[in-house]
Amino acid sequence: MNNKEETARGKYYIGLMSGTSADGIDLALVDFNDPQQQARFVASYYQDYNSAISEKITSLYQPGSNEIDRAFHLDVELAQLFAQAITVLLKQENLSASDIIAIGNHGQTIRHRPTGANPFTLQIGCCQTLATLTGIRVVGQFRRKDMALGGQGAPLVPIFHQQLFAESNEANFVVNIGGIANITFLPAQNAKSSILGFDTGPGNALLDDWFLKHHASSDDKFDRDGAWATTGQVNQTLLTQMLADDYIKAAAPKSTGREYFNLAWLAQQLSSFKEKSNSPACSAVPNAVPNAVDIQATLLAFTAQSISTAIMALAKQAKVYLCGGGVHNSALVAALTDNLNRSGSVYKVDTMQALNIDGDILEAMAFAWLAYAFDHNLISNMPAVTGASASCTLGSEFLP
Numbered sequence: 250m251n252n253k254e255e256t257a258r259g260k261y262y263i264g265l266m267s268g269t270s271a272d273g274i275d276l277a278l279v280d281f282n283d284p285q286q287q288a289r290f291v292a293s294y295y296q297d298y299n300s301a302i303s304e305k306i307t308s309l310y311q312p313g314s315n316e317i318d319r320a321f322h323l324d325v326e327l328a329q330l331f332a333q334a335i336t337v338l339l340k341q342e343n344l345s346a347s348d349i350i351a352i353g354n355h356g357q358t359i360r361h362r363p364t365g366a367n368p369f370t371l372q373i374g375c376c377q378t379l380a381t382l383t384g385i386r387v388v389g390q391f392r393r394k395d396m397a398l399g400g401q402g403a404p405l406v407p408i409f410h411q412q413l414f415a416e417s418n419e420a421n422f423v424v425n426i427g428g429i430a431n432i433t434f435l436p437a438q439n440a441k442s443s444i445l446g447f448d449t450g451p452g453n454a455l456l457d458d459w460f461l462k463h464h465a466s467s468d469d470k471f472d473r474d475g476a477w478a479t480t481g482q483v484n485q486t487l488l489t490q491m492l493a494d495d496y497i498k499a500a501a502p503k504s505t506g507r508e509y510f511n512l513a514w515l516a517q518q519l520s521s522f523k524e525k526s527n528s529p530a531c532s533a534v535p536n537a538v539p540n541a542v543d544i545q546a547t548l549l550a551f552t553a554q555s556i557s558t559a560i561m562a563l564a565k566q567a568k569v570y571l572c573g574g575g576v577h578n579s580a581l582v583a584a585l586t587d588n589l590n591r592s593g594s595v596y597k598v599d600t601m602q603a604l605n606i607d608g609d610i611l612e613a614m615a616f617a618w619l620a621y622a623f624d625h626n627l628i629s630n631m632p633a634v635t636g637a638s639a640s641c642t643l644g645s646e647f648l649p
Contacts, residue, residue: 262353263277263349263352266355267357271303273297274295287412293609305326310507320373324374329378351388351621353616353620353644363401369396370396370402372389381649386647398632398637399637400638403635406431407433407634419568420568421434421567422563423570429454429510431449444631445501448505450496452552460472471578474577483550490518553581553587557585557588561592570601572606573611628641
């Protein structure tokens with residue numbers, strides 16, 4: 250698309266993200282008219298999912314009965330919700346569909362199988378339905394070409410983080426704590442290291458699921474500020490066992506999701522812990538499985554330590570910028586910061602807000618950029634991050 254065509258079609262891009270926490274829709278309105286191709290954040294909108302939609306999404310993270318019908322009915326239903334949210338954003342900003350060049354639609358991941366025979370990934374929230382309902386061109390299905398090239402199709406946002414830190418000479422980490430936690434490592438400009446990015450393991454997913462299991466009637470759907478977790482005691486033996494998980498120990502490139510780190514995974518961990526506790530070689534009290542609140546405390550420590558260990562393995566001195574929903578869990582942020590501070594290395598921990606960037610909307614902005622990159626034939630995957638055999642421009646176009 251040339252600049253003349255682009256001007257005729259609008260001014261802004263909308264990035265759309267629905268994350269693994271399955272809590273709602275993030276929209277970012279972004280302007281890329283800067284001569285240096287820098288993203289200028291214009292506005293955002295967030296729409297909660299109701300409990301019925303959240304349940305429909307999370308029920309598809311694992312194989313189940315009638316899942317094809319359920320998945321593709323939800324594919325259309327989510328597209329309708331996405332369209333409604335975009336209508337509200339446009340009204341909020343006094344804009345029309347003609348002001349938008351394209352929507353970059355990540356969609357909702359319901360299954361991510363990046364390894365083994367015939368790996369695949371599946372995001373729903375039908376791009377064609379979204380384009381038709383909004384009257385706006387959609388660029389979506391960003392993960393599939395990278396996977397066709399042998400990559401994991403994730404994470405996709407490190408290349409956007411690279412744009413944000415293009416002027417920095419220091420080593421920086423961007424840590425996104427969503428349902429799953431992922432990091433981007435941006436080495437100092439004079440360093441020989443490459444940019445890396447990967448999922449470190451669980452972010453909020455296990456904390457949210459375990460909290461809801463024991464607080465089904467709570468108005469909150471998550472452990473606000475980690476208040477419940479802080480009343481428990483970390484079980485160091487269980488924590489050590491969790492950190493020995495095959496995914497945590499695996500080298501990058503790697504990516505994961507809630508189809509792996511979920512309550513079934515936790516149940517297996519607890520069963521293994523109990524079995525070891527009851528073995529003759531173990532001096533622990535038989536059946537010494539921690540109580541519910543101690544498990545929550547241990548899960549919080551597990552999330553913090555799996556992130557901090559990944560950071561410390563890559564750089565001994567860096568600025569660490571946090572974003573995603575986990576930033577609002579003060580106990581989790583404190584645990585992560587404490588782990589880094591105790592390492593003897595030098596890390597300055599802050600949120601993306603320190604750079605005047607709303608960390609809650611950063612991923613949505615990234616998908617606006619991916620749509621922009623598609624339109625301008627820019628390389629938008631990073632083989633060093635995903636393991637793909639070649640660089641490429643990601644995405645497919647869907648016309649109204």
